[in-house]
Amino acid sequence: MDKQRDFVLRTIEERGVKFVRLWFTDVVGTLKSVAIAPAEVEGAFAEGVGIDGSAIEGLTRLYEADVLLHPDPATFQILPWRGEIDPTARMFCDIRTPDGEPAVADPRNVLKRTLAKAADRGFTFYTHPEIEFYLLTSSKLDDKGRPVPVDSAGYFDNVPGGTAHDFRRRSVRMLEDLGISVEFSHHEGGPGQNEIDLRYADGLTTADNVMTFRTVVKEVAIEQGVYATFMPKPFSEHPGSGMHTHMSLFEGDTNAFFEAGAQYQLSKVGRQFIAGLLRHAPEITAVTNQFVNSYKRLWGGGEAPSFVCWGHNNRSALIRVPLYKPSKGQSSRVEYRAIDSAANPYLAYSLMLAAGLKGIEEGYDLPAEAEDNVWNLTDSERKALGYSALPASLDHATSIMEGSELVAETLGEQVFNYVLLNKQREWNAYRSQVTPFELDSNLEML
């Protein structure tokens, strides 16, 4: 640890850093930031920085006392977009109570706890997200009340001199400056839609990277005079923004999902992991797809998975086992396709991991794979094949989650309760709206 801390303190001196931002994430998944002066950093490592916990979503009411931010020196980075005039750095923080216990409402701690549980069983959890988002001309809506995309390019189109191209180059550069490797980037299906894939890393690093990534994308957009949104479904007629996440478990240096010669080279552990995810998918959906709008994506077609099933390279399935590359025994993995770009990555990854582990622990059997395109089946066919549906709305998802011991245990009682109340509030607020759809279809008719 101290090498990293020494490095931080030295770098602050050498680079003349003027502010250090302490980053942490609330239960909803919003990045919070507290700036401190370089002189305070050493004290922050030793004792933490006190903040008023009651001012933060999810911490509200759970704590009367103050909480302490403890920066993680391994996450130190100079923020590239502030320029060299006023160099600013950031570190992610753990939140602790004054008596030194981890704060129960710290999402990062929820993930750490779940990763530790996996580690107790000998597993390290690796993830690799593909994050989609839209670039708009601004956050303002047009005169029909709709957002305006920056271009109208389609999948893999290369738009000469287009905004998207510059934008991607700049973001990739910035992310790499921040130590985040980007694996691949291309233009997704909708106009103005982009996708950037983050490279494989352990679960905690990935979750930190997702938070950083969102900030970088927003910053670059501002720099370039456009607007970026991770809203799951900004256009009813275009695909939504998902965050397909590839996962694997390693035992030491060995991929625990890989078994030479097994079907799809998928080991028993891998099959049980998928079975766990499938069985608990409806319970965790209120977290992996946490907004009212998330369900417009899940049920709006365009490659979004709505039915609980798995398949080998089947893009209509909820869980996909990607094509195995014979050269890469270590690349065995499963892809969860429900989660969207607006999820709180710490909580969502905790639950995805916990569901998979549960499958391993209880030795769940994996149901038969889906070989057809599930969207093209009739309801009765799906029923016959045993494919149930993911929750149809936030309300539905919340009430399923309410009964889930797995979710309560993984999140901890306090976060669990907070998420429930928060989502119930959101649903109530949404339900009280009269939407343009109703006005369009009903006003004149009735």
Place this chain on the structure above:
Amino acid sequence: MARSLSSDGRASLTELARLGFSELAAAGAKLAAFDPSLVGLFAASANPDQALNYLVHLRDQSPDQLARALSTPDAAQRLIRVLGASAGLGEFFRRRPSELESLADPLTGLPPLETMRSSLVSAVEDALSRATGPSANGVDDAIVALRVRYRSILARIAAFDLEQIDQLSGVEAVAGCLSDLAAAVIDAALELARRHVPFAEREVEATRLSVIGMGKAGAHELNYLSDVDVIYVLDADASLSPQRALEIGTRLAIELARAIQGPSSEPELWEVDANLRPEGKDGALVRTLDSHLAYYDRWAKAWEFQALLKARPLAGDRELGDRYVAAISPLVWTSAGRANFVESVQHMRERVTEHIPPDERDVQLKLGRGGLRDVEFTIQLLQLVHGQVDDGVRQAGTLPALVALAERGYIGREEAATFARDYRFLRLLEHRIQLSTLKRSHLMPRDEGALRVLARGSGLASSAADLLDQWQAVKTEVRTLHERLFYRPLLSAVAGLPEEGFALTSEQASARLAAIGFTDPDGALRHIGALTAGLSRRATIQRNLLPILLQWFAEGTDPDHGLLVFRRLSDALGESHWYLRMLRDSSGAAHRLTQVLSGSRFVGDLFEKIPESVAWLEDDDDLAPRPIGVLLEEGEAIIARHSDDPDAAAQAVRTARRREILRLALASILGLVSVQQLGRALTDVTTSTIRTALAIARRRRQDEIPAGMEFAVIGMGRFGGQELGFGSDADVIYVYRAPEGDGEAAQKAAERLVADLNALTEDVQVPLELDIDLRPEGKNGPVARSLDSYSAYYARWSLTWEAQALLRAHGVAGDETLITGFQSLADGVRYPASISDSDLREVKRIKARVESERLPQGAEPSRHLKLGRGSLSDVEWLVQLLQLRHGAAIEGLRTTSTLDALAVAQESDLLTASEARMLREAWIFASRTRSALTLWTSKTTDVLPNDRAQLDGVARLMGYPPGSASRLEDDYLRVTRRARKVFEERFYGKTGHTP
């Protein structure tokens, strides 16, 4: 040695047995091949059979070398001793018979460090210079030579050790010499590494590496076979870049360790363990002095400073090592002032009792109570506390530290001498055990034969049994060490008369108290002073006892408060014979006393009123709830005694009630009663109090009560259900039956009785609130009604909530016939043959309203123990709803007890087994939390605290380990969440999800 050989020159079996052989016939046969003059020499051997067997092997293998080794009686004796004490060295000689020569010369003393070093270095150099051919591997040969030379010196040290007359006194010198030997071999290994690391000679020369000894090596008290703890310090002159120097230094350290523990044709010596370095396994193997300092300055944990206590330059660059120690030692001595010192002391303490496999428990020399680490812990703790201001106690070695602590007046000289002997005793056994196999072991042998060998080899005892007895005695003594060295001297700081010839100052004593968790050590010292002052018998006994009591207080949640109350109790009880006897003779009772006083303010407050109840702690029978019959008899006696003075009687009733509540509080903290038993017992106490008070009131009002008037008190709510907790109100209603025509007078008399009851049972300290809010018409109704009036009321006006309230109505005091009459009236109301849907809806509606209105302003629903989500009232309302609906049909449901009704509901399939379990768990958990909360704070509160210290205190009372605030919260929220789910489905019905 007397010769008793038989005529043919062979020893008789008796003679062999006397010499210590155990396989007599075999030994006799083997001895025949040796010179008869050797036979007597086996008497001095720990294991004659083993020594003889090695001689036989060696003779077969290398007759010439053996003959030379046996050529003088002196040399032969030495060899036989060594072979009898160490199979490890026996094997070594079999591997390297030429080394038998090392025992040929007479020994005059332990070899000095310099001699050993030059011997080892020349062994290495010879090997290197011999290896000149093209295929020669000089380095491997040198490693073998180094190890062989090490073991041959070790054999000489062992020979000297075994020859000593008083082996016990020699332990220190031998341990010192073994440490020097380790230092010398590391030096030689470093020298070897310097010659062959693949860097330019100039660069290697410019790199300075110092090896710092830690742990036992640093303390100059190594065993025959310990890991050697080291830290590497690097320095280089300006000609080298820091990177290059680090690269060379790291390589040197790796090669050094390889020479000692890497694979080779001569087995490894021991492990060179560098894990005490900054950052442990993850840290850089080698660092510069500045880098070490930066680490300790900023990031080191308290236990790391404790490890540095023993740092000493061991090998390599001496000047650099001296600079390191000079720079590091000031840091060590400020560590006791650091914030988390108390926790790290607890961490140290845990290491003493760290997990010992059960099958090793009775053979461990090192771990566990009474082991070597117990001695080391106490001495290091004392050093850290007092070394802050007194550099005279900053000794690395255990024995020197013990001497210094005594010389500087922190412990008694006599104690120091006793424990020094105990420590040497344990170390000598450890030495002999390790020497025997040259393996790292801290386990006493189990079998008789091996124990006998150990007894002979250490010179401590003549038989296995004798050795075990002595070891037991030492262990028992060491177990008292901590108390005698750490706690007892605390008293000398405040007592006027130093008993042990020395006294701590109050600063020194405060430092010790703060180190074990007292937050106000000066206040604690004042209490200790008051408790031990003077020449009274009490003061004497307390002086003897306080050291151990202080240790127990320190294990509790609030030691300061515990000690304060203890002082008050002691003042109140004064010279009471039984109290002093109990403290002196019953350590179980004294331990319990510290436990309840530092864990519960409620108990502390009550104890101050009734100090004599301390006596119960001695006997579980005294802590058992007393049956209601006994309580009532006492009430009758009170009435008889104070027949003419109702106030005095009331006073006596109050005292009796407080006493019984205290008894239950103690039983509940000590885990002697379950929460269900507690509920019944508290109900019994309340019932007997009310009955006695009613008898007093009746006697007083006998002239005003119309002849033949009956009166009764009906328990309601948790009182009626026999489920009271500490600090619960007692819900009641009052009923009377007037004689014909005396209605008005009877009403008036009843009201007077009620007023008297309230006055007689009033208690400011442990309030007994007789709450009549559950009566018909609630707050607007009359305080008492006649049975007819109840009957008319229920027939005409009854609301469902009143029927529900009656579910828990249970007569507790007054005329039996009236009670029977009331209960049969109640049965008609509370167990209706059928209940209308609208009435059921009404119950549900009221519950819904209560949920939103009754919760105190700002309270979190999930944390309210009584009215909160899934807590007591949810469970009770659901059970009552089932009783209202099914009570008429199912007899078992006609009970006032929530848990009984719940069990019947499950049997009758009104609830599934898992639903019933979740409800029961929540009800019990919430009840337990509520009781613990009252016991901890001595205040009645119904909200799970947010404050972490409070949560921790409550958790400890509920049997959680220290530091369980978050766990208690999570557990509470989990069980109540589950109960709430069941409640919502079963109470409000499955109407889909709630919007």
